[in-house]
Amino acid sequence: MNLRSQIKDQIFTFKSLRDLLAKANEEKSGDALVGLAAETATERVAAKLCLANLQLKDIYENPVIPYENDEVTRLIYDDINTTIYNSISHWTVSELREYILGSKSRQNDLLHISRGLTSEMIAAVAKLMSSMDLVYACKKIKVAAHCNTTIGLPGTLSFRNQSNHPTDNIDGIIAATKDGLSFGCGDAVLGINPVEDNVENYERIMRALIDLKERYEIPTQCTVLAHVSTQMQALKKGIPVDLVFQSVAGTESAHKGFGIDKAMLTEAHEMALKLGAATGPNVMYFETGQGSEVSVDCHHGVDMVTLEARTYGVARHFNPFMVNNVSGFIGPETIFTGKEVIRADLEDLFMGKLHGLPMGIAPCHTNHMKADRDDQEIGTMLAAMAGANFFMGIGGGDDCMLSYQDTSFHDDASIREILGLRPAPEFEKWLEKWGIMEDGKLTDRGGDASIFD
Structure with a gap:
């Protein structure tokens, strides 16, 4: 050599x-x-x-x-x-x-x-x-996956409705979720990051999401992004679980820091297939991002891109429904500038797709990086051109619980119209039923959450 x-x-x-x-x-x-x-x-x-x-x-x-x-x-x-x-x-x-x-x-x-x-x-x-090159190569690959509904079909772009709340207040979560739904956001998943990670709080939030989904007959899936061990407890208790979530990394030592290993992920996957509420067969949701191994000093002298590719090697073993990249989430110690995060988003989207994964991107940044709204919008448009399956949707683009910047409900609606993309088919029919969308575009009722009162 x-x-x-x-x-x-x-x-x-x-x-x-x-x-x-x-x-x-x-x-x-x-x-x-x-x-x-x-x-x-x-x-x-x-x-x-x-x-x-x-x-x-x-x-x-x-x-x-x-x-x-x-x-x-x-x-x-x-x-x-x-x-x-x-x-x-x-x-x-x-x-x-x-x-x-x-x-x-x-x-x-x-x-x-x-x-x-x-x-x-x-x-x-x-x-x-x-x-x-990365955009061109990414565009060639579109990987669909099915949980309760199908995302990643050609001509579609889906969104996770991420209506987090700084105190896990249920009324606040549901109000923000309705806001996102009124903009056509939520066909990938209704997914909440909990402040408090225990099975009791998991059940409280999950049942509120399931109740909302069933009351309005929303064709989607729900998840609460607690640690995988918490979700396994929920499955054992018979709590409805559509998607099992976990952050993954590119080294065994980083996984130990996350409190996971292959055996635990395998057991969680098997439990989700046997005890979960979703149709499947894709029932796992992974999040990754360049630099996680650096942040916990578990990189073993390997660069961030190579380690990130290895996380996709982990993810593809479990045939997931969603893999979301959040390379801009950690901060300037791993990715400092807007140019760096745009490059990382495109590298990660390409590497994930070439692993055969249903990839989404969160073109996000923290407030202490040298990045701004322009960088984020450029990254969003490039990743959408490259054929990302989904993005995040957050009220105003500012996550009030995790304190970082990501795509807003408005951004989501805009990028669909710019590129002529549609929601997942089942979800689009639901939006049309509520008068929110017509011929793939939002109507005057778009953005009016009061229709769900």
Whole structure:
């Protein structure tokens, strides 16, 4: 494996594949913080040149965290289709990029070869792509999933109605949820982040959401984003659970910090299929984001993009309904500027889709990042052009509980109309029934939550 490249009269030598992958990354504050980033733009270009000429077998034979040392590595490798891998193992990363971007490559072609790609291979090819490359490649892949309803169909864009409340006040949650519904937001899920994580509070919020869904016959699914162990307790108690949620990461040690492992996720998945309220077969909801491993000091010297790809290797094992990327949520210690978060959103959407996942994006940022509303709107439009399955929907775009900025109910309605996209079919019929939407556009009743009183 050649880990050297030359630019003019300067020779660059990289210590390992792990070092090479990190140096080939686009600039991110988290990689710089832990000393993994390229020191100069020239070194970054040299790393990309070297990476482009590596064969896929070089990456396969040198996992960034050894198989015997990490459960995530084992899960990724054990899930690989070795017949497909063997047929393309001689390709260089550059040749993989050309295949993905080739005009003849279609969704089925890309999803076929993806079964033979490790997450590190997918991360490697993402590092060789421009932002336009990423949008173009993403647009080729649309992965649908079904829980109670179907999201991710061609021509559709769905939204999670995220009506959080700083004290978990039920009246406040339901009022905000109705506001979102009146803008056509909620076909992906009615999903609440609870302040207090215990089974009693979980049941209180979930039953309020289920009651709202049943009273107005809303074709959607509900979830409360408590820790997976809390949701497992709820399932055992017979509380209605449509989607089981959990944040996931790219290393075993980060998962330990989250209080999870493969066995727990497997048990939760099996319980959701057996005891859950949804039709299925897709009953898991995962959230990810570049930098989570850095934030808990569990990165093992691996860059953020590569680790993020590994989270998608975890997610695809469980055949989820939704995977939501929130790379801008942690803050400036991992992603500092608007440009960095836009790049991360596109990298993550591409890597998730190439893993065969039903990907959504939260083009979000915290208030202490060097990012603003313009960055967020640009990121939203690019991710929508790239074919994200869903975005978040938050009143005014300002989450009053989690204290960060994300897409608003108004943004959601706007991006659908800009790109001529529709809600999930079942949900659109429901919106038409309430006079909220006609011919794929909001009517004058759109935004009037009083219709649900």
